[in-house]
Amino acid sequence: DVKVTQSSRYLVKRTGEKVFLECVQDMDHENMFWYRQDPGLGLRLIYFSYDVKMKEKGDIPEGYSVSREKKERFSLILESASTNQTSMYLCASNTGSGNTIYFGEGSWLTVV
Amino acid sequence: DQQVKQNSPSLSVQEGRISILNCDYTNSMFDYFLWYKKYPAEGPTFLISISSIKDKNEDGRFTVFLNKSAKHLSLHIVPSQPGDSAVYFCAARFQGAQKLVFGQGTRLTINP
Numbered sequence: 001d002v003k004v005t006q007s008s009r010y011l012v013k014r015t016g017e018k019v020f021l022e023c024v025q026d027m028d029h030e031n032m033f034w035y036r037q038d039p040g041l042g043l044r045l046i047y048f049s050y051d052v053k054m055k056e057k058g059d060i061p062e063g064y065s066v067s068r069e070k071k072e073r074f075s076l077i078l079e080s081a082s083t084n085q086t087s088m089y090l091c092a093s094n095t096g097s098g099n100t101i102y103f104g105e106g107s108w109l110t111v112v
Numbered sequence: 113d114q115q116v117k118q119n120s121p122s123l124s125v126q127e128g129r130i131s132i133l134n135c136d137y138t139n140s141m142f143d144y145f146l147w148y149k150k151y152p153a154e155g156p157t158f159l160i161s162i163s164s165i166k167d168k169n170e171d172g173r174f175t176v177f178l179n180k181s182a183k184h185l186s187l188h189i190v191p192s193q194p195g196d197s198a199v200y201f202c203a204a205r206f207q208g209a210q211k212l213v214f215g216q217g218t219r220l221t222i223n224p
Contacts, residue, residue, distance in 0.1 A: 031210045043214040090155055099144055103155035
């Protein structure tokens, strides 16, 4: 089974703090993704990466950056957290030729 | 601009009956469609998918129908069970791309 692991399930951070969300997959997938889920808005793509050190902006990249130094690890960075970044963050991965993407369990971030 | 739309935020169905979840899309360049199921505080899990060259795909109690001329797809669950209560997301993929575009989700509640 594909395993996508998000290290932090629940975080509470203060406005202006730098936040790191870490994601690791164990299936040697080329592609990795960060989505956020908000009520009524569904899942929106923040960034994705198709190879080590490669990244592309998704639909809502403002206020976020990413890092992919190793194939199995994809980090989402909030340089200066704001209250409108309070959300559930979902990491996902798939192969270069895959049709389905596989999600981690999600990280609930609250910014106060 | 919401390219994938789920216009019903919620749906309530009696146990044993058929559940029908609907999804509309606007872009004819989508070539692959998926349904994901999500329980609270968990990541979405893949349920069923369909290629744009087909009009129906069935997997046990789950059937997805695709009407390309209407740019509409639907998920049928027969018979509905209490464990089917979850949020269902419709997703679409552009030809040649890996990222998915998601709808807003429909919360399905199965009543005993």
